[in-house]
Amino acid sequence: MxxxxxxxxxxxxxxxxxxxxxxxxxxxxxxxxxxxxxxxxxxxxxxxxxxxxxxxxxxxxxxxxxxxxxxxxxxxxxxxxxxxxxxxxxxxxxxxxxxxxxxxxxxxxxxxxxxxxxxxxxxxxxxxxxxxxxxxxxxxxxxxxxxxxxxxxxxxxxxxERVERQIAWVPPESGWWKMNTDGASRGNPGLATAGGVLRGANGEWICGFALNIGICSAPLAELWGVYYGLLMAWERRVQRLVLEVDSEIVVGFLNAGINDSHPLSFIVRLCYGFLSRDWLVRVTDVYREANRVAVELANHAFSLPLGFFSYSSPPAEISVVLTDDALGSSRARFVRR
Ligand SMILES: [Zn+2]
Structure with a gap:
């Protein structure tokens, strides 16, 4: 294979x-x-x-x-x-x-x-x-x-050469939902957070979360974001989910697997537990510019007490980026390749 x-x-x-x-x-x-x-x-x-x-x-x-x-x-x-x-x-x-x-x-x-x-x-x-x-x-x-x-x-x-590309968050196709997640850490390891947002085909907010983890490594924070993102979408009974993460490494773990002896294998296995259930999940990596709401939620989590916070409506701190995404506005990024 x-x-x-x-x-x-x-x-x-x-x-x-x-x-x-x-x-x-x-x-x-x-x-x-x-x-x-x-x-x-x-x-x-x-x-x-x-x-x-x-x-x-x-x-x-x-x-x-x-x-x-x-x-x-x-x-x-x-x-x-x-x-x-x-x-x-x-x-x-x-x-x-x-x-x-x-x-x-x-x-x-x-x-x-x-x-x-x-x-x-x-x-x-x-x-x-x-x-x-x-x-x-x-x-x-x-x-x-x-x-x-x-x-x-x-x-x-x-x-x-570097080519300029306009990067924007793109809503999922009709019949699909999109979860964007992100993990943030101040130092690796250091104080870490995660955040995620579930949106529908019209870019509408369905739910979101912010998680203040305490001290952990950067990839572990990303994976906690993925884990809670999957959990939240599953609990909402989503049938078809696109999961977007701005970390190639994390997407690699989820798509290609991880060695059992790897220190992160426990959390990758927890995520697999969701991926293997009776729904369709596509995991892809995106540029940070396409993941801004999740990035902001993770940043917002630094100001919260330790633990998990679920939002049925968007917190005020992220309303600007949320509207930006819904309007399809893009950010330039220079990519080498
Ligand atoms: Zn036929």
Whole structure:
């Protein structure tokens, strides 16, 4: 699986596409078969074609909705193995093929097709109309776009330039909720706090917290933030959660795991306890500029007594940044790469 994750995280595609692939290889995307298994639905049949069980492979490859697209993209000599492989080797093999396809590689168009295939299906199920006429052309254009963007970044990286990017908090897609958390410490170890905020698809405040921890290390403070964030979202009965943290290390622990002998493994395991429950959670890292409300809540916690404070309405100290986020205002950041 290590080699699989390498391919998933290195494929030339937008970050959200990689996150989706990561969910696919964890077999964590919510199909009808999965809903039936969890007793959330009484049928596992595909609601698009009604011609079979809606497994992950059905959704992404075998349903007539995707089959027709694949037959136009996959070169004839590869079709047989393409349509016969089981899920994990199918993903692994295709992400490993870097054949030049005309401005993009096979792995890129494959990744983009999985992501868009899934997106189209969700739109279909939720009654939203797709507007694109030629889906194959559309996928090729997206693949070319992703490759061009990647190439540009690579060239800039070689010159050591910094590029200015506007970073903003982005509300979750409809049907999802977003939890932003942060940990702060004055010294490592030192006095430490954490904070988090749960918001809906319109950027509306659902709940938040501030935690004054006392003395601990910086990554532990981040992880306490994650733990209480997950706990709070779970107690609110959120079904689909995007968890954003501005620490690459912490997101790495949550996505890739942590060695049992690591001093932080106890809290990572506590977080896993939530991640493995019956809901969908996507963990991603964001720039600090996109995590400002959580940052402010963590700062605010320094002024509170030790312990956990839950807010059903936003505390006055953070109202400015909260409004900023809701309005979609961004901050410039210079990123090397
Ligand atoms: Zn189907």
């Amino acid at each position: 290590k080699a699989m994750f390498d391919r998933v995280w290195h494929v030339v595609a937008p970050e959200r596409t990689r996150v989706f692939l990561w969910l696919v290889v964890h077999q964590a995307i919510m199909t009808n078969m999965e809903r039936q298994r969890r007793h959330l639905s009484d049928t596992g049949v595909c609601q698009v074609c009604r011609g079979g069980e809606e497994s992950i492979l059905h959704v992404l490859r075998d349903c007539p909705a995707m089959d027709g697209i694949w037959r136009r993209i996959v070169p004839a000599r590869r079709r047989q193995s393409f349509f016969e492989a089981p899920l994990l080797s199918w993903v692994y093999e295709n992400l490993g093929k870097d054949d030049e396809m005309g401005g993009y590689s096979w792995a890129t168009v494959f990744a983009m097709s999985l992501w868009w295939g899934w997106k189209w299906r969700c739109w279909n199920v939720f009654g939203k109309q797709g507007t694109c006429r030629d889906r194959v052309q559309f996928l090729k254009d997206r693949a070319r776009e992703a490759s061009t963007a990647h190439e540009k970044v690579r060239i800039q990286g070689r010159r050591g």
